[in-house]
Amino acid sequence: MPLPSNRDAAIAELVDLSASMAEEGRALIERVLPADPAEYRQWEHYPEGDAIDPDTKARWFYHAHPPEERSEGEHGHFHLFLPLGAFDGLEPLAGPAKEGAAKVVHIAALCFDTDGLPTHWIATNQWVTEEYLQPAHAVIDRLDLADMSQAGEEKGIDHVGRWLTLALFACRADIEALLTDRDAALALTGPRDREAEILAQRPFAL
Known part of the structure; x- marks a missing residue:
């Protein structure tokens, strides 16, 4: 399915998709x-x-930290990534310390509450996701x-990849500001x- 042509279209589809999932009784x-x-x-990636x-090749996963390491009322968060191949020819600011790390560039994480x-x-520091850190402008x-519209469907998870894609596009200005704040x-x-884990944050606001 094509991506929305503008923010208003992304928000409208995001609301419709949220309503559809609610009608199905599966958030x-x-x-x-x-x-x-x-x-x-805790800590495990969902889906595996x-x-x-x-x-x-954009991707996502959901996980949760132990209660003492979460924000108040937080359940967990989705991490969103671009593939490293999208940055061909651009040297990362830092790379993973562990062998076999996924070749990804972190965009942001979206936190969810217990409801x-x-x-x-x-926006997290590079060591948190062991990403290939790229500058905000890139x-x-x-x-x-x-x-990520189709991400998860191969594992039987419907709608989630599309929802996250729409959220990212609907909140584009906040994501850009978040990444700029991260670099600062x-x-x-x-x-x-x-000692520096979360470098920047912005409210989820439509």
């Missing part, structure tokens, strides 16, 4: 997590192996490539500084 997070809450594990769009509602966007220039914070610390 966004419920489509991702195990049906049995007892099987849900991440959800990757077959065309764009299953989106609350705010965050990520912003490639946001149109962040189409990075200038005062370093990509491997374990």
Whole structure:
């Protein structure tokens, strides 16, 4: 399905899709997590192996930190990524410290509360996701490539990839500001500084 032509169109489709999922009785997070809450594990990626769009290779996964490491009222968050291949010819500011890390560039994470509602966007430091860190302007220039509409469908997870794509496009201005703020914070610390985890945040607002 083509991407919306503008922000208003993205918001309209996002609202319609949210209403459709509500009518089905399965909220966004419920489509991702195990049906049995007892099987849900902190730190694990949902779905296993991440959800990757077959065309764009953009991807997402959902996970949660232990309660003492979450924001108040937070359940967990979706991490959104572009493929490293979208940045061919551009040297990353920093790369993963561990071998076998996914070849991805982090865009942002979207946090959800315990009621299953989106609350705010965050930009994390490079060590958090072991990404190939790229400067804000390079990520912003490639946001149109962040189409995850089909990501998750191969694992039987419907609508989630499209919803996240629409949210990203509807909040484009906030994402650009978030990444710019992230780079400003990075200038005062370093990509491997374990004391600096969340570098910037913006409310989820339509």
